[in-house]
Amino acid sequence: RKEVEQDPGPFNVPEGATVAFNCTYSNSASQSFFWYRQDCRKEPKLLMSVYSSGNEDGRFTAQLNRASQYISLLIRDSKLSDSATYLCVVKQGAQKLVFGQGTRLTINP
């Protein structure tokens, strides 16, 4: 079983739609959780951290369910510029980040 599992997609949604991604992780001792964004042929960049209480950054909302070992990302009012691969990331041990496969999102005009 993979340590971090994501649906690879691709997700194709119209501009303005709401889209949600999910991710599960296997190690219950995982400490911190993140969503990274990766544009085509670019390096991953931190999008947002994920907290148990849920957190929001503009159109983006992230949630964590530790009991179910489940992380989600919701994008509201999607923009063309949101097209990218979204990587679910879990921190284990001493600053080691474990990445999921990534979910590819394309926003269509």
Added chain:
Amino acid sequence: EAGVAQSPRYKIIEKRQSVAFWCNPISGHATLYWYQQILGQGPKLLIQFQNNGVVDDSQLPKDRFSAERLKGVDSTLKIQPAKLEDSAVYLCASSRTEEGYTFGSGTRLTVV
């Protein structure tokens, strides 16, 4: 602040040849990581350094891959000999705090 610098950006080699990648982390970042990202997959950690000591190299194929971080600053990752399945983007990242993880632009390796 300047970002994580990596070179070269691209490299094409034949199988069984050797190749080396270089990384210069952000100044003051004690922790340095090398990740391998195969097309269509997420990055996979190869090795993690804290200053010039190895913290985790459990997923580094040590029969052909080696890495060093002399003086706790720059790092090099070497593959000798390369195989076709080593074709990937090799990403270097550095961090100072628990959450501040910055990636370089990566080196895209093609083994033919």
